Amino acid sequence: MSTSTTSIPDPTTRYRRTGQRGLNAEMLSWMFMRGSGALLVILVFGHLFVNLWLGDGVKGIDFAFVGGKWASPFWQVWDLLMLWLGLIHGGNGVRTIINDYARGDRTRMVLKALLYFAVVVTIVLGTLVIFTFDPCPVGAEPSLLPSFCEG
Amino acid sequence: MASAQSGTLYRGREGMWSWVAHRISGMAIFLFLLVHVLDTALVRVSPEAYNEVIGHYKTVVFGLGEVALVGAVIFHALNGLRIILVDFWSKGTTHQRKLFWGVVIVWAVLMAGFLPRHLMHMFGA
Ligand code: HEM
Numbered sequence: 001m002s003t004s005t006t007s008i009p010d011p012t013t014r015y016r017r018t019g020q021r022g023l024n025a026e027m028l029s030w031m032f033m034r035g036s037g038a039l040l041v042i043l044v045f046g047h048l049f050v051n052l053w054l055g056d057g058v059k060g061i062d063f064a065f066v067g068g069k070w071a072s073p074f075w076q077v078w079d080l081l082m083l084w085l086g087l088i089h090g091g092n093g094v095r096t097i098i099n100d101y102a103r104g105d106r107t108r109m110v111l112k113a114l115l116y117f118a119v120v121v122t123i124v125l126g127t128l129v130i131f132t133f134d135p136c137p138v139g140a141e142p143s144l145l146p147s148f149c150e151g
Numbered sequence: 152m153a154s155a156q157s158g159t160l161y162r163g164r165e166g167m168w169s170w171v172a173h174r175i176s177g178m179a180i181f182l183f184l185l186v187h188v189l190d191t192a193l194v195r196v197s198p199e200a201y202n203e204v205i206g207h208y209k210t211v212v213f214g215l216g217e218v219a220l221v222g223a224v225i226f227h228a229l230n231g232l233r234i235i236l237v238d239f240w241s242k243g244t245t246h247q248r249k250l251f252w253g254v255v256i257v258w259a260v261l262m263a264g265f266l267p268r269h270l271m272h273m274f275g276a
Contacts, residue, residue, distance in 0.1 A: 034234075034235050034238065037228075037231040037232075038235060040228070041231070041232065044228060048221060052217070052221070052269065052272075057269060057272030058208055058214070058273070059275075060272075061208070062198075062202045062205060063194060063198035063202055066191070067194070083188065090180065090181035091181070093177045093181065094178060094181055097178060122185055125189075126188045126191070126192065129192045129194065129195050132195065133195060137197070137198070140197065140198050141198065144198035144202065
């Protein structure tokens with residue numbers, strides 16, 4: 001009769017935190033946080049520089065200022081990228097924070113449902129605003145509009 | 152290099168505090184971003200509605216809030232780059248402390264550039 005032997009893992013196997021290997025959702029999320037973060041540095045710093053540094057800074061921001069920017073496809077694409085990347089990066093970051101602190105299954109599910117709802121609504125709203133925006137709405141007070149609206 | 156005295160605990164010092172600040176700044180920026188998309192969406196309502204609400208950003212209280220917000224964004228961005236370097240640069244972990252103090256210094260330089268200009272915009276000089 002052979003006695004049972006206890007088997008231990010080969011001590012040279014690499015430590016792995018999860019059983020997962022290769023491409024998986026959490027790894028893609030980890031990569032995304034770094035890729036989107038690098039792009040956001042350019043997008044957000046450019047945004048702050050143009051809106052808060054140049055010209056009159058925050059004092060210069062009004063409807064005419066926004067109309068002037070979004071008349072150009074360059075700033076439309078810039079702001080669209082910043083909107084999507086910022087909300088998905090931030091939303092995914094808050095998902096991590098919820099996973100860390102919300103103990104109960106129910107609390108965690110409710111908080112994440114609220115988070116996803118807020119992210120989707122804000123992305124859809126922001127995208128619609130960028131693409132349906134009219135810098136020269138008919139019947140508006142002309143002094144409040146960008147200068148190119150005259151005529 | 153871990154020693155018997157300091158151990159290998161990831162607690163206290165630059166590593167933990169940069170993580171705490173990264174988390175708080177990220178959370179705060181996210182909440183602001185939700186509000187900021189909403190206030191910008193008012194351009195679809197009317198020029199008057201947008202100008203009325205954005206006018207609040209030009210008050211003293213909001214002006215100081217903007218300093219805190221810009222400070223949080225610059226820190227989060229620089230520290231995010233530090234995290235990326237620690238993860239992907241072969242020397243990143245060796246130099247993680249120096250990288251953290253680099254973040255602090257670049258943050259201070261950028262804030263020193265932004266602050267006077269912003270205060271001039273706010274209080275008109
Ligand atoms: C400006 C450029 C930015 C860079 C370079 C950056 C970088 C990063 C990186 C690398 C992480 C991952 C940390 C980890 O996996 O441990 C992260 C987390 C996070 N980021 Fe950003 N980020 C930027 C902008 C933003 C913005 C605009 C928001 C908000 C809308 C935001 C919110 C968050 C949140 C909430 C987390 C999770 C923090 C945590 O898990 O403790 N970030 N950021």
